[in-house]
Amino acid sequence: MHDLGLRDRKKRRTREAITEAAFALFQRSGFDSVAVADVAAAAEVSKPTLFAYFPTKEDLVLRRFLDDDPGPAHVVRGRPSGMSALRALRQDFLDRLAQRDPLTGLNDTPPATTFHSLLYSTPTLMTRLTSYLLERERDLAEALLTSGGVSDAFTARIVAAEVFGAQRILAEHNAQDIRAGHSADDTYPAAVTRTETAYDLLENGLDTRAAS
Incomplete structure (x- = not known):
């Protein structure tokens, strides 16, 4: 149970880091001008990791x-x-x-x-x-x-x-x-x-x- 809770917290932190990075970039440059790779780099995660949390670029905003x-x-x-x-x-x-x-x-x-x-x-x-x-x-x-x-x-x-x-x-x-x-x-x-x-x-x- 402890490990599960730790994993869940880690996933939540990763998810929050991705959305925070995405919103900062979108606010500064607009949605269409920001690439998914830019968001991944800003959040310090790989593109596959980002897509595991957000299947599409639009999900970065909506979800x-x-x-x-x-x-x-x-x-x-x-x-x-x-x-x-x-x-x-x-x-x-x-x-x-x-x-x-x-x-x-x-x-x-x-x-x-x-x-x-x-x-x-x-x-x-x-x-x-x-x-x-x-x-x-x-x-x-x-x-x-x-x-x-x-x-x-x-x-x-x-x-x-x-x-x-x-x-x-x-x-x-x-x-x-x-x-x-x-x-x-x-x-x-x-x-x-x-x-x-x-x-x-x-x-x-x-x-x-x-x-x-």
Whole structure:
């Protein structure tokens, strides 16, 4: 057990060294101008070692935050008894805003701002992110169908797509505010309001908004 713990800690340190080196280089030179060999050299690891942790160059950016996020399907499956799936997803996003989760866009630390700047300026990163999100969207649809109170697969896929679309747009708005020079603390009240509005629409449908 001691050796296993030591190996795990060593792997985590290596992984962190690689991501720190990658983000420093990407922030300075941009994603496309940095070669994987440059990242490996800066992190003092071999290219095969780097690829063992990050299979693609895009993963150097995306997996820094995505790997620690269990995803909406986990939220649905683990929600308290009696709470609807959408209510649990709303509360989870609000909690993550309060915690300044980088994936909500509401984080003004250098790694988070670099992450979002790279993401929205690099088409290959957006393409890779889309494949990640589609996998998680399918997982959410399955969770909605099996334990989220949704009775058919078609509806589960529609709801899952709406949830991921809403969360993507919320994160984009928050990140835009940060890039415009606002702090995460200053942006937080508006981020909460946007989240409540988005989930009101998801829970109540568009008819009430269209009729007002």
